[in-house]
Amino acid sequence: MLFVPLPPFEKREENQHLEDQDKLQEDAKEEYAEENEQEERDHREKICYICHRPESKAGPMLDMPGGMYMCHHCMQKAFDTISRSNIDLSRFPAMPLFRMDTGSMAGSAQENPKKQKSRKRPEKPALTMKDIPAPHQIKARLDEYVIGQEKAKKAIAVAVYNHYKRAFLGGDQEDEDGVVIQKSNILMIGPTGSGKTYLVKTLARLLDVPLAIADATSLTEAGYIGDDIESVVSKLLAAADNDVERAQKGIIFIDEIDKIAKKKQTTTRDVSGESVQQELLKLLEGSVVEVPIGSNQKNAMTPTASVNTDDILFICGGAFPDLEGIIKERLSRKTTMGFGAVLKDSYDQDPNILSQVTGEDLRAFGMIPEFLGRLPITVTLQGVDEEMLVRILREPKNAIIRQYEKLLAMDEVKLVFEDDALEWIAREALKRGTGARALRAVMEELMLDIMYEIPKDPNIGSVVVTRPYLEKNGGPLIQMRGVEPGTEKPAVN
Numbered sequence: 001m002l003f004v005p006l007p008p009f010e011k012r013e014e015n016q017h018l019e020d021q022d023k024l025q026e027d028a029k030e031e032y033a034e035e036n037e038q039e040e041r042d043h044r045e046k047i048c049y050i051c052h053r054p055e056s057k058a059g060p061m062l063d064m065p066g067g068m069y070m071c072h073h074c075m076q077k078a079f080d081t082i083s084r085s086n087i088d089l090s091r092f093p094a095m096p097l098f099r100m101d102t103g104s105m106a107g108s109a110q111e112n113p114k115k116q117k118s119r120k121r122p123e124k125p126a127l128t129m130k131d132i133p134a135p136h137q138i139k140a141r142l143d144e145y146v147i148g149q150e151k152a153k154k155a156i157a158v159a160v161y162n163h164y165k166r167a168f169l170g171g172d173q174e175d176e177d178g179v180v181i182q183k184s185n186i187l188m189i190g191p192t193g194s195g196k197t198y199l200v201k202t203l204a205r206l207l208d209v210p211l212a213i214a215d216a217t218s219l220t221e222a223g224y225i226g227d228d229i230e231s232v233v234s235k236l237l238a239a240a241d242n243d244v245e246r247a248q249k250g251i252i253f254i255d256e257i258d259k260i261a262k263k264k265q266t267t268t269r270d271v272s273g274e275s276v277q278q279e280l281l282k283l284l285e286g287s288v289v290e291v292p293i294g295s296n297q298k299n300a301m302t303p304t305a306s307v308n309t310d311d312i313l314f315i316c317g318g319a320f321p322d323l324e325g326i327i328k329e330r331l332s333r334k335t336t337m338g339f340g341a342v343l344k345d346s347y348d349q350d351p352n353i354l355s356q357v358t359g360e361d362l363r364a365f366g367m368i369p370e371f372l373g374r375l376p377i378t379v380t381l382q383g384v385d386e387e388m389l390v391r392i393l394r395e396p397k398n399a400i401i402r403q404y405e406k407l408l409a410m411d412e413v414k415l416v417f418e419d420d421a422l423e424w425i426a427r428e429a430l431k432r433g434t435g436a437r438a439l440r441a442v443m444e445e446l447m448l449d450i451m452y453e454i455p456k457d458p459n460i461g462s463v464v465v466t467r468p469y470l471e472k473n474g475g476p477l478i479q480m481r482g483v484e485p486g487t488e489k490p491a492v493n
Contacts, residue, residue, distance in 0.1 A: 050074040056241055059293040060303055072302045132164045132207065145202045145398065146195055147391045148382065151355075152188070153199070155379045159186055160203065160313065167249060167311035183310070185284055185374055187257070188317035189354055190381025193435010196317040199381075200253045210250035212236035216318075217259045219276050229279040233307050234291045242293055244305050251313045254280075258318030261366025277371040284374035286310030316375060324353050326361045354380045384435050389426035392436050393417075400443050404451075411455050414462035421465045446470055 045054045046061040048071040055061050058071035133141070138157035146153060166181040188196045197213065204211035212235035219229060232252050240247035262274035283289070286309050292302040357380060359372055384392070393401050394417075401417055408415045425446070429438035446465075454460055464477035 048074055057238075059242060076302065132161060135161045138203070138206065141206045142199070142202060145396050146199055147395055148384070148388045149195060149199070152190075152379045152381050155377065156186065156199065156203065159184055159377050159379075160207070163313050164249075183284075183286060184377050185314040185316070186377045186379055187372075187375040188315060188379045188381065189320050189323070189357060190317070191354075191383040191435060192319045193437045194381040194383055195436060196381060197253065197255060198436075200251065200315055200317070204251050207251075210236055210240035210246055211253065212239050212250065213253045213255060216254050216256045216276070216316075219260065219279075229276065229283060230289050230291055233283070233289055233309065233312075236312070237291055237293070237305065237307060242305070244307055248308050248311050251315060254314065254316045256318055257316040258320045258323075258365070262368065263366075273366070274368060277368050281370055281374060283309050284314050284371075314375075320354075320362075320365060323357065323361060323365055326364050327353055327356055330358075330361060331356065352380075352382060354382075384430075386423070386426045386430055389429055389436065389439060390422050393422050393425065393439060400439055404443070404447060407451070408454065408463070413454055413460055416462060416464045418464065418466050420467040421470055424467050424470050450476060 045056060046069040047054055048058055048061065049064070049068045050070060051058065051074055053071060055069075055071075058073060061069035061071055062075055064070055135154070135157040138160060139153050142153045142157070162181075163184060166183065169181060188199075190196050200213075201211065212232060214232040214235060219231075232254065233247075236250050236252055237244065237247045240250060260273050260276045262277070288306050288308050290304045291307055293305050357378065359369075362372055363369060393399060396402075401415075401422075405415045425439065425442055429436075429442045432438040432441070434441075450463060450465070454463060459480050460478055461481040462479045464479075466474070466477060468474040469476045
């Protein structure tokens with residue numbers, strides 16, 4: 001018989017202690033793995049099975065059988081479909097409100113679990129006073145993107161800076177000195193294509209604040225067909241990724257504000273004119289509104305959020321096409337007779353006639369006094385001329401010419417525009433009467449053949465757009481790779 005000597009008692013006790021430690025470490029690892037798995041499940045963003053939008057975009061989700069989720073918008077559409085189907089649900093007492101085939105859905109969700117692996121966007125830090133640049137810095141940044149409109153850029157820079165200083169001081173609350181800084185919204189007046197919308201978009205991008213752009217023509221009084229007034233705040237909340245705090249420091253731009261002027265002769269209720277102006281008063285002044293999250297319609301199934309518009313900067317813009325005539329009529333009443341008198345037709349050729357606008361002119365146009373009182377800052381923009389259009393083509397950081405140069409550079413082709421060609425483009429755009437917007441349309445037309453033909457030949461090194469080519473009297477100058485400069489040959493049409 002073989003006898004195996006046992007270790008001493010102290011050694012056995014030490015071995016038992018080591019085994020216990022190993023077991024504790026294994027238990028700790030298992031617990032840590034379970035916690036990590038649970039944490040990963042918690043951080044997975046819920047995805048709507050119907051529209052495939054994440055929770056950060058669609059708002060809170062409804063948990064469905066089979067590990068699926070549905071947003072409130074899709075749920076409301078399902079209810080609307082059932083309501084329109086005219087099915088008498090009372091005939092099916094044992095049937096729930098609706099029944100879904102969860103088996104197939106759950107199977108597809110298990111087959112593709114990566115759809116629910118998207119992480120939520122990291123929250124942006126709250127805007128502070130240090131993040132707001134001084135007026136001269138705002139204007140300097142605007143100069144990089146917006147050509148001309150010097151007075152307008154200066155006025156907007158000062159207004160924006162003062163607005164956010166007011167917001168960080170507590171809005172309408174009195175400070176220790178008893179001073180209350182009133183809210184100053186902005187009214188922008190300028191012909192179409194003068195850069196109103198582009199100026200606001202550039203401003204919001206530079207300040208890194210959420211921006212919502214609404215069209216006043218789609219707004220109607222509450223209870224009528226169209227978008228209600230509070231829908232503009234819903235757009236701002238969506239632009240801020242449903243972050244109420246960021247939304248309350250954002251900018252709302254209401255375009256085509258001149259289209260809601262009150263009708264001069266009407267026998268019916270003006271639900272899209274004067275009534276809209278009256279409904280906008282509370283938003284412009286500052287109020288708390290309940291807006292739906294992830295949807296533009298209020299209903300029992302959609303969650304809402306309370307948004308305070310007190311610190312939201314409202315900018316209203318419009319072309320006001322008949323305003324020039326109203327201004328000229330007012331100024332002509334002040335004409336005199338004799339030597340040095342101001343003639344009635346002296347204002348007909350004034351390109352800056354809009355800069356002389358007053359509240360009286362705007363009231364005559366159809367804007368109510370209460371509405372104008374909520375827009376104390378009036379900024380006028382000049383119409384563009386040929387010289388300004390040439391500068392818009394080449395000087396801004398994201399100029400149209402630079403965009404096409406970038407596109408062709410991806411094909412390793414250099415694009416050059418002659419000065420005469422740029423002047424021709426500006427003159428052609430000016431004829432269309434839509435301001436700077438016409439530049440894009442003209443460029444798309446003349447660059448169509450170049451963008452189509454150039455990628456065919458990999459030996460092309462550069463393309464020079466000339467005025468004869470634009471006038472249909474020849475082709476662009478094309479230089480092949482490896483050819484000395486100055487030996488370009490006109491391309492065949």
